[in-house]
Amino acid sequence: MIELGLELSERDGWAVLAVSGEVDVATAPRLRERLVGLVGEGRTRIVVDLEKVDFIDSTGLGVLVGALKRVRTNDGDLALVCTGPRILKVFEITGLTKVFAIHRTVDEATVTG
């Protein structure tokens, strides 16, 4: 099985989910399950840290879009942390840089949301 790391921490009232590895149709269900679980627990201010993600494709993007909708319908917010050019490129091409708040660091994400 392909490794997908999901590490949860806490920062100033935000749930910070650090994702590592490759996010594709094989691993995305685990990410979706974790995000849905957080929202189910009432954690609707979420930072998804993609700094250690080596690969993401449209299946992974779809999970993040789904999570954004889910937190917004619960009056929450979801921010991303990402600086890697290869990951940012797929967000840019799909127009999702205009849909997500994408930050350089977790600190920046939790301060500005």
Place this chain on the structure above:
Amino acid sequence: MKVDVIRLQVPARPEYLALVRMVVAGTARVDPLLDDERVDDLRVVVSEACTNAIEAVLERDAAGDPDATIEVECRLSASQVEVVVSDRGRGFDPDALASLPSVTDPSRLRVERGLGIPLIRALSDEAEITSDERGTRVRVALYAVSPPAGLAD
């Protein structure tokens, strides 16, 4: 022109997708035709095409055919890397997925699927998708970086 052909036949299951990406990226690096950024583009393109192929096969065989496969063919020449992904799954209308709502359109947030075909088209130099009830074939090509002056031929 000499063309090296590498053919993979892999089980139509999500857990094989990472292997396909690895093999295709490794193939493109054998005789470095593409720079690292283009290899990354190719990994995304192949992942999208194979995801669609695997899903098409799984949708056709809802009962589950453990022997169902998809085929991935890489063709390397001096000028390009060409990859053909084919499946015998349920076909689809590629034109229906060709465009996305604009990013300012509120309906954009409803798009959780259908991002794959636009990514394939955006990241490859040539993309050709043919599909009917017998299956789907996606052919993409990424052009080689131009050889340095004086090293042509």
